[in-house]
Amino acid sequence: MGDWEQEVMMFRPYARWLQEVIGGDNKIYISAHVNRRFLYNWIDDDMFIPIYENLSRDEYQQHKNIHTELNIKDFNMLTKHIKNKVLETQDVKRKVKAYTFNYTVNSIVNCPIYNKIFEPIQVDFEDKNNIVYIPDNRETEERVNEVYDYLINNYDDVLIIGDTNTYLKDKNPVLDCIDYFENGYVYIMEYISSAKAIICPASHWTAIANMQGIPVFSWGNAVGPFRHNGIYNFNNTNYMAIATDDNTPINIITNMIDYFIEKLEGGKC
Numbered sequence: 001m002g003d004w005e006q007e008v009m010m011f012r013p014y015a016r017w018l019q020e021v022i023g024g025d026n027k028i029y030i031s032a033h034v035n036r037r038f039l040y041n042w043i044d045d046d047m048f049i050p051i052y053e054n055l056s057r058d059e060y061q062q063h064k065n066i067h068t069e070l071n072i073k074d075f076n077m078l079t080k081h082i083k084n085k086v087l088e089t090q091d092v093k094r095k096v097k098a099y100t101f102n103y104t105v106n107s108i109v110n111c112p113i114y115n116k117i118f119e120p121i122q123v124d125f126e127d128k129n130n131i132v133y134i135p136d137n138r139e140t141e142e143r144v145n146e147v148y149d150y151l152i153n154n155y156d157d158v159l160i161i162g163d164t165n166t167y168l169k170d171k172n173p174v175l176d177c178i179d180y181f182e183n184g185y186v187y188i189m190e191y192i193s194s195a196k197a198i199i200c201p202a203s204h205w206t207a208i209a210n211m212q213g214i215p216v217f218s219w220g221n222a223v224g225p226f227r228h229n230g231i232y233n234f235n236n237t238n239y240m241a242i243a244t245d246d247n248t249p250i251n252i253i254t255n256m257i258d259y260f261i262e263k264l265e266g267g268k269c
Contacts, residue, residue, distance in 0.1 A: 001051065001070065001103070003062040004163055004185065005204040007032065010065070010101070012039050013116035018099060019043075020117060031082045038186055041122045049085050051078065057181055059164045064105045075103045113231055120212050123186060125194040130159040131261070132195040135167040139201035139220070143250065144168065150254045151199065155261070161191045162205075197264055199257060202241060207232040210239060217260045219244045219253050238264065 002011070011032065019028050019042060027047065030040050034050035050056070061068045070078070083096045101111065133151055135144040144167045151158045160171045163184065169175050174187050189208075192198060198209040202220030209216035210226060215238035218226060223241035225232040233239065240260045244253065 001055065001062070001067045001075065002065040003059075003165070004036075005165075006065050007036055007039065008121075008208060009204050010111050010116070013118045014099075014101075014111050015040065016042065016117040016119060017115050029082075029086050035182055036185055038123065038189075039121060046089065049082055051082075065101055066103055066105055072103050118211055118234060121189050121193075121208070123189045123193055125190040128159075128191070128194040129196045130157045130191070130194070131155050132159050132161055132191055132198050134162045134198065134200035134205045135160065136162065136201045136203045136205055137165050137167055138203055140246075141167050143253075144201075146250045147199070147253060147257075150250075150257070154258075157196075159191065159195075161188055163188065197261065202226060206239075206241065207234075210234045210236040213238075215239065215260075215264050217241075217257055219248075219256070221245050 015028075015030050022028070028043065029047050029049055030043055031049040031051055032040070033056040034053055035056055037048055037050070040048060055067050055070065058067070058069065066075075079098055079100060083098055086096050087094075131151065133148060135148065137144075148160070148168060148171075159173070160168050161174050162168075162172055164175070166172065174180065174184055174191070177184060177187065189212075192209060192214060193212050195209075195214055198205065198214055198216040200206060200209075200216070200218055202218040202223045206216055206218040206226045210232060211234045213234075213236055216226075216236070217239070218241045220241075221244065223243050224230055226239065226241045227233060228237075240256065242253070242256050
């Protein structure tokens, strides 16, 4: 139901953990957004039940763990519908147990880290050697634009990507694709996985880059989880995450970007 961040950081690793823990003789079906089917590469197509397409298309209403146009009553009805779809696929009648999160915005506490298995997201890609900038909107638009201007004026092959929760939409080739709904997130993951380096505010994008093993530079006021031994570092050694606040001068960030790229190009990152 929810947004990309929640699906990648909570639902997908939880579903993978469930597969590991109760799979085997049990059939594990996954129901999620149809355009994110590729995230669940460990199941066959007949084990994936997409939610209603209109909910997936309405990305702006996907907020954390919920869809703002779907109330709790509707959510429970949808869950029942999905269980019935599972029953229809069975040769013999079996009990269907549904594993869901509480349908609230702040239900992340219901999925502790030990109930998650993070694995790289599998996509086909060719090395493009771009510096990929993801202007996530948890940072201020002013600072995002300042970093963008610096990158464009000082580096070649800078590419802006992201979903609808990022700034600089007019410079984002993914959002311009006529098949953005069907394949937008696949394209985003292809660009990330083929990048020379990722530049972004500290966020789920940092975690994704770490998970894919891609060099990443991030800044923000909560960077600990993305650093060495952090829960979202995933043993990526090619990273730099600097602590900043609203008063940090922009040149501190851009100077550290230069330092990061210099070390990366010198093979010392």
